[in-house]
Amino acid sequence: MAVIETPIADRVVAAPPPRRAxxxxxxxWLLLFAGGIVMVxxxxxxxxASIKYPYELFxxxxxxxxxxxxxxxxxLGDSRFARWFGNSILIATLVTISxxxxxxxxxxxxxxxxxxxxxxxxxxxLSTLMIPxxxxxxxxxxxxxxxxxxxxxxxxxxxxxMTAFGTFLMKQFFETVPDDFLEAAxxxxxxxxxxxxxxxxxxxxxxxxxxxxxxxxxxxxxxxxPLIVTNSVDMYTLPVGLKSFAVEQSVDWxxxxxxxxxxxxxxxxxxxxxxxxxxxxxxxxxxxx
Amino acid sequence: MATVSLNKLTKRYGKTEVLHxxxxxxxxxxxxxxxxxxxxxxxxxxxxIAGLEDVSDGTVEIGGRVVNRVEPKDRDIAMVFQxxxxxxxxxxxxxxxxGLKTAKISKEEKAKRIEATAETLGMxxxxxxxxxxxxxxxxxxxAIGRAMVRQPSVFLFDEPLSNLDAQLxxxxxxxxxKLHQRLGTTVIFVTHDQVEAMTLxxxxxxMKDGAIMQIxxxxxxYHSPANTFVARFIGAPSMNLLPASGDGSNLRLASGAAIPxxxxxxxxxxxxxxxLHPGDPASAPMxxxxxxxxxxxAETLLYVDVAGAEVIxxxxxxxxxxxxxxxxxSPVTLHIFDAETGTxxx
Numbered sequence: 227m228a229v230i231e232t233p234i235a236d237r238v239v240a241a242p243p244p245r246r247a248x249x250x251x252x253x254x255w256l257l258l259f260a261g262g263i264v265m266v267x268x269x270x271x272x273x274x275a276s277i278k279y280p281y282e283l284f285x286x287x288x289x290x291x292x293x294x295x296x297x298x299x300x301x302l303g304d305s306r307f308a309r310w311f312g313n314s315i316l317i318a319t320l321v322t323i324s325x326x327x328x329x330x331x332x333x334x335x336x337x338x339x340x341x342x343x344x345x346x347x348x349x350x351x352l353s354t355l356m357i358p359x360x361x362x363x364x365x366x367x368x369x370x371x372x373x374x375x376x377x378x379x380x381x382x383x384x385x386x387x388m389t390a391f392g393t394f395l396m397k398q399f400f401e402t403v404p405d406d407f408l409e410a411a412x413x414x415x416x417x418x419x420x421x422x423x424x425x426x427x428x429x430x431x432x433x434x435x436x437x438x439x440x441x442x443x444x445x446x447x448x449x450x451x452p453l454i455v456t457n458s459v460d461m462y463t464l465p466v467g468l469k470s471f472a473v474e475q476s477v478d479w480x481x482x483x484x485x486x487x488x489x490x491x492x493x494x495x496x497x498x499x500x501x502x503x504x505x506x507x508x509x510x511x512x513x514x515x
Numbered sequence: 516m517a518t519v520s521l522n523k524l525t526k527r528y529g530k531t532e533v534l535h536x537x538x539x540x541x542x543x544x545x546x547x548x549x550x551x552x553x554x555x556x557x558x559x560x561x562x563x564i565a566g567l568e569d570v571s572d573g574t575v576e577i578g579g580r581v582v583n584r585v586e587p588k589d590r591d592i593a594m595v596f597q598x599x600x601x602x603x604x605x606x607x608x609x610x611x612x613x614g615l616k617t618a619k620i621s622k623e624e625k626a627k628r629i630e631a632t633a634e635t636l637g638m639x640x641x642x643x644x645x646x647x648x649x650x651x652x653x654x655x656x657x658a659i660g661r662a663m664v665r666q667p668s669v670f671l672f673d674e675p676l677s678n679l680d681a682q683l684x685x686x687x688x689x690x691x692x693k694l695h696q697r698l699g700t701t702v703i704f705v706t707h708d709q710v711e712a713m714t715l716x717x718x719x720x721x722m723k724d725g726a727i728m729q730i731x732x733x734x735x736x737y738h739s740p741a742n743t744f745v746a747r748f749i750g751a752p753s754m755n756l757l758p759a760s761g762d763g764s765n766l767r768l769a770s771g772a773a774i775p776x777x778x779x780x781x782x783x784x785x786x787x788x789x790x791l792h793p794g795d796p797a798s799a800p801m802x803x804x805x806x807x808x809x810x811x812x813a814e815t816l817l818y819v820d821v822a823g824a825e826v827i828x829x830x831x832x833x834x835x836x837x838x839x840x841x842x843x844x845s846p847v848t849l850h851i852f853d854a855e856t857g858t859x860x861x
Contacts, residue, residue, distance in 0.1 A: 406600040409567050414661075415588035415617030428604040 310467035333396025399433035517578035525572035551722035593662035770822030785850035799843025
């Protein structure tokens with residue numbers, strides 16, 4: 227077969243016109259860059275301060291003149307710190323598991339079952355999102371006091387065992403599960419709980435992962451309620467414990483920063499592993515993170 | 516296997532009645548297709564048989580037992596859904612075996628049944644795959660397998676082929692037909708595709724607006740439609756319906772043409788395109804001008820303007836008249852309907 231060669235001169239593609247500076251784009255990038263700096267700066271300062279001696283703590287240099295890991299040795303060697311770390315892990319994990327179960331169950335019920343008052347129940351649950359934690363602390367405290375839950379794990383955990391946000395998130399995700407799946411399972415002989423557990427729940431695994439991260443982070447960093455409900459040092463969670471580095475006359479900032487740096491590590495790891503689920507969860511729920 | 520009887524079956528959502536007292540008897544081992552346009556109530560009827568919708572009035576009987584208040588799992592039925600409803604987080608093996616989850620049979624028996632079902636459907640080599648690694652046709656076979664493995668008395672199919680492409684749809688249709696011939700189980704199949712209905716059914720139930728228009732074999736509903744709705748719904752392209760008035764011996768069409776027919780008064784004359792052949796304009800009872808010709812290979816569909824009315828006729832595959840040609844049309848078989856009610860005049 228004859229091949230018709232195109233002359234090389236004809237094949238030369240004209241160079242694209244030089245790109246003009248796009249000022250709008252540049253301003254956007256600058257704003258994003260500034261926003262990034264504002265968010266990263268405290269983290270960078272925290273990490274920097276955790277390897278500084280007290281004398282240069284308030285210098286603005288990020289790289290210390292004499293870096294040291296003494297602060298880490300001291301914090302990690304403190305038995306109270308290990309206890310607080312353990313408390314935080316235990317509480318955040320249990321509350322997360324509870325939320326995964328109950329938020330999903332309620333979200334599924336509100337999404338897939340038709341019953342009188344369903345909408346009112348949903349609105350009532352959602353409306354609790356509008357009440358700030360600071361306002362809820364008093365009734366929580368009164369409740370804890372009456373039931374003898376002050377200074378106990380249950381006292382710290384009970385307000386967060388189920389959340390309106392989690393219920394809403396899970397309900398939104400269950401909307402994406404076609405009813406055919408559930409009906410097929412119904413015909414196959416599963417009872418309603420088995421359908422929820424064996425069919426519906428595995429289909430919303432990304433939502434569960436997102437919810438797990440939200441709840442875990444929220445409880446890991448919770449401060450006000452654990453501070454109020456705990457009395458003994460042994461019951462402190464990590465954020466409350468770090469606060470105890472500040473005594474009446476002075477604050478051991480390098481210790482606070484070191485403790486905070488250690489406390490940040492698990493959350494960073496969790497976030498890095500599951501960040502795609504968080505993004506999907508935020509998109510699905512139509513909420514800001 | 517079992518018979519299915521619907522007696523005055525009614526469905527209401529609030530004050531709106533969507534199914535108006537349906538009566539239908541399905542014989543043991545029969546393949547019945549419910550067909551009709553969207554919103555005619557065919558899927559609602561099927562879901563009521565399955566127990567997925569409550570019955571507002573009337574009864575559903577399966578195997579001679581009224582099952583209105585029986586749970587879906589206890590009705591001895593299996594259902595194949597439009598979007599397959601196979602679980603994406605389970606392998607093909609687990610999906611097929613899911614139907615046996617609550618069955619009181621040994622593990623060995625379960626495994627044996629899964630293998631046998633997979634073999635019947637040609638899915639043995641895919642048993643350990645996840646649905647995401649299967650084609651649309653294979654997924655549909657898994658859905659059918661999950662229904663088959665339970666060995667139910669009645670199979671319910673809810674538009675199972677509508678998500679497949681044309682070629683796969685034909686292929687799967689044939690497989691379903693073969694499967695029914697082999698198993699002999701009662702099948703109720705819902706579709707909006709009249710070709711599926713014609714090719715699969717022992718009997719077709721044509722529905723419109725929550726009521727049954729006609730029940731009959733494919734041949735009956737095609738050759739003796741009960742009314743103009745059935746006449747136009749069954750057959751592609753649709754039957755031509757031409758207004759005419761009869762004097763007892765001749766039917767005079769609006770175009771002025773007269774064709775032999777014994778009806779009296781205002782009627783609609785139904786002529787299927789394949790019963791209307793082009794011929795010499797001088798000798799044919801109807802004349803018209805070809806507007807459009809659609810060659811289909813074996814035949815050519817001719818869209819003909821007959822005194823302002825568009826009529827579809829069937830011409831030969833080769834050498835058919837083209838647009839602009841004036842042709843004569845000679846009807847072979849006529850279907851006469853009452854002009855007011857649309858019911859057939861026999």
